[in-house]
Amino acid sequence: MSIALAIVGVSVLGTWGIATISLIAGGIILMVAPADIETTSSGTAVGIFLLITGLISGGLMQVIAMPLMGIDPPIPMKAKNIVPHDRMKGWANAGSLRSFPDGVAKEVRLRSERVAIVRQGEEVYAMGALCPHARLPLGSFPGAPIKPEEIRDGCVMCPFHGARFEVSSGKAVRQPFSSEFNSNHPFLGQFQSKLFFWNKGAEDIQTYPVRIENDEVMVGLPR
Numbered sequence: 001m002s003i004a005l006a007i008v009g010v011s012v013l014g015t016w017g018i019a020t021i022s023l024i025a026g027g028i029i030l031m032v033a034p035a036d037i038e039t040t041s042s043g044t045a046v047g048i049f050l051l052i053t054g055l056i057s058g059g060l061m062q063v064i065a066m067p068l069m070g071i072d073p074p075i076p077m078k079a080k081n082i083v084p085h086d087r088m089k090g091w092a093n094a095g096s097l098r099s100f101p102d103g104v105a106k107e108v109r110l111r112s113e114r115v116a117i118v119r120q121g122e123e124v125y126a127m128g129a130l131c132p133h134a135r136l137p138l139g140s141f142p143g144a145p146i147k148p149e150e151i152r153d154g155c156v157m158c159p160f161h162g163a164r165f166e167v168s169s170g171k172a173v174r175q176p177f178s179s180e181f182n183s184n185h186p187f188l189g190q191f192q193s194k195l196f197f198w199n200k201g202a203e204d205i206q207t208y209p210v211r212i213e214n215d216e217v218m219v220g221l222p223r
């Protein structure tokens with residue numbers, strides 16, 4: 001994608017997103033704010049209308065506009081679809097060991113798979129690049145102000161809503177919107193937990209077998 005196209009896309013999505021959030025916030029304010037007794041019912045009706053319009057607008061943005069830009073819709077991924085390692089027999093070269101930053105997830109595309117490579121010193125792990133909660137990238141978006149989080153206690157944390165996954169097993173060890181995350185992230189946590197009222201869980205994430213050959217990181221993929 002060219003830079004100009006990316007700027008246009010981000011501008012459109014940004015404007016659309018702000019309009020959507022404004023509609024939802026305006027609707028909620030009209031519904032809950034105290035009003036004159038004679039205008040309360042009409043204010044509530046307008047509030048409901050704005051809220052529904054905002055939710056529809058947000059839904060259309062996420063299932064139509066964002067996929068057109070290569071961003072997956074925020075539909076949760078199920079652990080039942082995880083492929084076991086013994087079926088990962090197609091090995092692909094992800095790059096040289098030192099090309100991966102120490103302690104931070106970096107996304108690579110291997111064939112059609114989006115894979116996050118996590119290096120901790122000489123240890124390397126590979127896992128799905130998209131968080132099972134809402135399919136946002138664990139390594140964030142290139143150039144985005146939201147940066148990938150450092151690996152802590154053997155776990156990667158999704159920078160968007162704070163779910164944590166063990167890098168060796170893919171096990172979800174903390175769910176999105178924990179009270180700790182929300183108190184440190186008023187917008188991504190506290191505010192977005194309201195928008196994600198329909199989806200607050202994260203199941204385990206896919207992992208991939210890894211081996212190092214001549215300092216190159218080889219990742220096993222489903223054939």
Ligand code: FES
Binds near residue numbers: 133158163
């Ligand atoms: S997308 Fe990762 S916790 Fe929400």
